[in-house]
Amino acid sequence: MHLGNARTALFNALLARAGGGRFLLRVEDTDRDRSEAAFETSLLEDLRWLGLAWDPAPGHADGFYRQSERAALYSDLFARLLEQGDAYPCFCTGTDLDRVRQEQLAAGRPPRYPGTCRHLDPETVAQRLDRGEPASLRFRVPAGETLRFDDLVRGPQSFASDDLGDFVIRRSDGTAAFLFGNGVDDALMGVTHVLRGEDHLSNTPRQLLVQRALGLAHPLYGHLPLIVGQDGAPLSKRHGSLSMRDLRAEGYLPGAVINYLARLGHHLPDENLHDLAGLGRAFGLAALGHAPARFDVDQLRHWQRAAVGASSGAALWEWLGAGVRALVPDGAAMDFIAAIRPNVVLPEDARYWATILFRDPLPVNPDAEAVLREAGPEFFHAAAAAWSAGDPGAFTTRLRQATGHKGRSLFHPLRVALTGEADGPELGRLIPLLGTARVTERLRRAGLLAAGVSSSTH
Ligand SMILES: Nc1ncnc2c1ncn2[C@@H]1O[C@H](COP(=O)(O)OP(=O)(O)OP(=O)(O)O)[C@@H](O)[C@H]1O
Numbered sequence: 001m002h003l004g005n006a007r008t009a010l011f012n013a014l015l016a017r018a019g020g021g022r023f024l025l026r027v028e029d030t031d032r033d034r035s036e037a038a039f040e041t042s043l044l045e046d047l048r049w050l051g052l053a054w055d056p057a058p059g060h061a062d063g064f065y066r067q068s069e070r071a072a073l074y075s076d077l078f079a080r081l082l083e084q085g086d087a088y089p090c091f092c093t094g095t096d097l098d099r100v101r102q103e104q105l106a107a108g109r110p111p112r113y114p115g116t117c118r119h120l121d122p123e124t125v126a127q128r129l130d131r132g133e134p135a136s137l138r139f140r141v142p143a144g145e146t147l148r149f150d151d152l153v154r155g156p157q158s159f160a161s162d163d164l165g166d167f168v169i170r171r172s173d174g175t176a177a178f179l180f181g182n183g184v185d186d187a188l189m190g191v192t193h194v195l196r197g198e199d200h201l202s203n204t205p206r207q208l209l210v211q212r213a214l215g216l217a218h219p220l221y222g223h224l225p226l227i228v229g230q231d232g233a234p235l236s237k238r239h240g241s242l243s244m245r246d247l248r249a250e251g252y253l254p255g256a257v258i259n260y261l262a263r264l265g266h267h268l269p270d271e272n273l274h275d276l277a278g279l280g281r282a283f284g285l286a287a288l289g290h291a292p293a294r295f296d297v298d299q300l301r302h303w304q305r306a307a308v309g310a311s312s313g314a315a316l317w318e319w320l321g322a323g324v325r326a327l328v329p330d331g332a333a334m335d336f337i338a339a340i341r342p343n344v345v346l347p348e349d350a351r352y353w354a355t356i357l358f359r360d361p362l363p364v365n366p367d368a369e370a371v372l373r374e375a376g377p378e379f380f381h382a383a384a385a386a387w388s389a390g391d392p393g394a395f396t397t398r399l400r401q402a403t404g405h406k407g408r409s410l411f412h413p414l415r416v417a418l419t420g421e422a423d424g425p426e427l428g429r430l431i432p433l434l435g436t437a438r439v440t441e442r443l444r445r446a447g448l449l450a451a452g453v454s455s456s457t458h
């Protein structure tokens, strides 16, 4: 899943919670070329990671539906549509259809099935089927109708049936096409509300037709603007990036992702970090937006920061990963977490601070060296003396008294000497983590650098 289809799943789950409904999972795996067991596994993994638990599907051990297990049921429905004259076999090959499409496009017309097989006489059809000619099944769209529905997001919609063209409901390999399986299953499963991306808008009149022909109820449909990437193109599997898998691997927390997505194309009344229940209480169809939403990494990082802030120390310790944990001395785990928490968005930031705190020698860049020189060697000699006098709690007070430096002119060079950085976690929390020996050594080295002794000679 990417952020786009994750948001679709989230909004459906939230709508179910907000409205006392159920959130169903149906794996649409009838397209053999595009369905692999691994895709299903990773889909389930992504949903679980996001915390989007689906309500159990009656009679299904895994708790969800799989269209590949419903072939017999679809088969009956195909037979009914054929019998009613609402469907007919189509023998056109991919090449035939491509050629027509090219001609239509060249003539400036929208591509549409030209109806080649619509009026084949029953005998010809029977003969061609007997010969084993591959055939798909097309839905016979009634002429001259206006199809209307009230979109939950976009309001009243209408489509001319003449613009639709007869569409494939069963592929030539016998499997149910997306339009058919999806529309029919929603009706059969008692689905009342469908939220999906607006790339599906033009499917809706077709699905309404199929449902009507089979005497099935229609769900209510709502079509959401797609989320676009930095390049302006809608996120998609092919687009590649921003997959749940990648975000998870980078260390984004599920709470950050759902809080970010719940505000993408949906207005929430507050800026608090919520769990799913809280987001569900605040979710409403009236708060859905109509403009395309652009992915904004800064917003995602904002919610990530909030989610990190709300995580327990133990959870963050796990989250950092084994590589970072190995850098932190025994017993210092929770103090390390407490110190760096405000400065960490992703585990790589924690790695950065762990390296600074617990690895020697500390790299000193030219900017840092300039700060040390400006403070001068006397400052660091005084600092070393203040430090070696014991009682770390009184260290900076003693240094202030000894040097007359206070505020930034005291803490800035001290921070640079101890961390090599101009900014970072609270110094009072870092000093105990560094430990006596390392503080002593870093002050000594800062004194040398401040005196102009090149960093390569000691
Ligand atoms: N960029 C997007 N923004 C918002 N919703 C999206 C986006 N892309 C897909 N969706 C919605 O997510 C749901 C699942 O879509 P689907 O898995 O077909 O998306 P996809 O990744 O674009 O697929 P593909 O890349 O195979 O076209 C649908 O409701 C679809 O409309």
Ligand SMILES: [Zn+2]
Binding pocket: 089, 090, 091, 092, 115, 116, 117, 118
């Ligand atoms: Zn045909």
